[in-house]
Amino acid sequence: MLTMKDTYVVAVVGATGAVGNEMIATLEERDFPVKKLRLFASERSEGKELTYRDREITVETLKENSFAGIDIALFSAGAERSRIWAPIAVRSGCVVVDNSSQWRMDPEVPLVVPEVNPEDLKWHKGIIANPNCSTIQMVVVLKPIHDVAKIKRIVVTTFQSVSGTGQKAMDELLQQTKDLLNFREASCNVYPHQIAFNVLPHIDKFLENDYTKEEMKMVNETRKIMGDNSIRLTATTVRVPVFRGHSESVNIETEKKLTANEVREILSRAPGIIVFDAPHKDVYPLPVDVTGRDETYVGRIREDESIEKGINLWIVADNLRKGAALNAVQIAEKLIERA
Numbered sequence: 195m196l197t198m199k200d201t202y203v204v205a206v207v208g209a210t211g212a213v214g215n216e217m218i219a220t221l222e223e224r225d226f227p228v229k230k231l232r233l234f235a236s237e238r239s240e241g242k243e244l245t246y247r248d249r250e251i252t253v254e255t256l257k258e259n260s261f262a263g264i265d266i267a268l269f270s271a272g273a274e275r276s277r278i279w280a281p282i283a284v285r286s287g288c289v290v291v292d293n294s295s296q297w298r299m300d301p302e303v304p305l306v307v308p309e310v311n312p313e314d315l316k317w318h319k320g321i322i323a324n325p326n327c328s329t330i331q332m333v334v335v336l337k338p339i340h341d342v343a344k345i346k347r348i349v350v351t352t353f354q355s356v357s358g359t360g361q362k363a364m365d366e367l368l369q370q371t372k373d374l375l376n377f378r379e380a381s382c383n384v385y386p387h388q389i390a391f392n393v394l395p396h397i398d399k400f401l402e403n404d405y406t407k408e409e410m411k412m413v414n415e416t417r418k419i420m421g422d423n424s425i426r427l428t429a430t431t432v433r434v435p436v437f438r439g440h441s442e443s444v445n446i447e448t449e450k451k452l453t454a455n456e457v458r459e460i461l462s463r464a465p466g467i468i469v470f471d472a473p474h475k476d477v478y479p480l481p482v483d484v485t486g487r488d489e490t491y492v493g494r495i496r497e498d499e500s501i502e503k504g505i506n507l508w509i510v511a512d513n514l515r516k517g518a519a520l521n522a523v524q525i526a527e528k529l530i531e532r533a
């Protein structure tokens with residue numbers, strides 16, 4: 195458990211990655227009370243220097259005693275590293291906020307979005323899981339609606355940027371774009387197909403039920419975060435050639451009828467959301483506009499004319515911020531508030 199201090203020793207595990215880099219920037223921007231920052235990555239990055247508050251910090255590799263003296267560790271180095279190292283960190287007295295999928299559905303581990311279920315932090319036993327990026331931005335918007343009108347069913351299609359896969363995928367989109375514009379063949383290493391100038395209806399592995407793991411993460415994590423197993427949800431997750439920012443088309447069916455104006459009203463009062471919705475003036479959220487922003491943007495709010503109590507929404511957020519680094523830092527801030 196975290197004890198109250200003026201400043202904390204913080205670690206970022208996976209510091210050289212797409213999320214890790216954003217975590218370092220977020221800690222600095224939000225003036226998180228850092229006494230000392232330790233940075234960890236693989237052997238490939240050992241000795242590399244990263245900048246935090248105009249100081250160079252040397253990247254270390256993980257060792258059995260690495261977590262001694264560290265209060266809070268933000269993990270974003272993949273599920274396998276979290277499986278091995280998070281329990282070691284907890285045994286050293288550290289609280290872990292984990293970005294990987296490793297602990298999310300563990301019944302002993304709270305899965306937290308601070309705007310939605312901060313109360314679940316009460317029962318953590320050392321590890322708190324950060325949800326999947328596409329789930330975070332959806333539940334931030336759906337929870338306030340659920341509280342008023344009870345959502346019965348969700349149909350979501352995502353348009354996810356390549357930064358959701360990590361740095362290598364961003365490099366691949368850039369390289370393929372350059373190659374194709376120069377009449378060279380594009381090589382595919384990260385995704386099974388060309389991502390430049392293309393759309394892939396495939397994120398993560400395919401499962402027995404023909405859904406992808408990403409789609410089932412959205413189903414299971416949404417129910418756990420919203421604390422409601424009765425919500426029915428079906429997802430199609432799609433990778434698009436966008437560098438940063440995930441977009442989602444979300445259709446919901448509610449128990450109580452809501453008008454589009456009532457939904458705008460509810461969402462404009464909810465935390466962490468910007469209603470950006472004036473379609474007749476071409477105003478709706480776009481990934482290029484939300485890059486670097488903390489809030490989740492929602493637009494194209496309209497009644498679903500095919501059912502009695504349905505609403506359509508277009509939800510966009512920066513996956514590296516609210517979908518990962520920012521949510522993790524907000525969890526750490528809540529932990530400090532409770533210490």
Ligand SMILES: NC(=O)c1ccc[n+]([C@@H]2O[C@H](COP(=O)([O-])OP(=O)(O)OC[C@H]3O[C@@H](n4cnc5c(N)ncnc54)[C@H](OP(=O)(O)O)[C@@H]3O)[C@@H](O)[C@H]2O)c1
Binds near residue numbers: 294326360
């Ligand atoms: N990208 C997103 O939008 C997003 C959102 C939510 C959650 N996540 C999760 O966050 C994690 C990281 O994602 P990412 O997008 O940042 O990936 P990434 O860009 O590929 O970065 C991976 C990081 O993990 C480090 N790493 C790899 N092997 C390691 C080892 N053996 N020991 C210590 N560090 C090691 C890498 O270090 P090197 O540079 O030395 O290889 C790098 O810092 C994943 O679990 C992912 O599922 C990502």
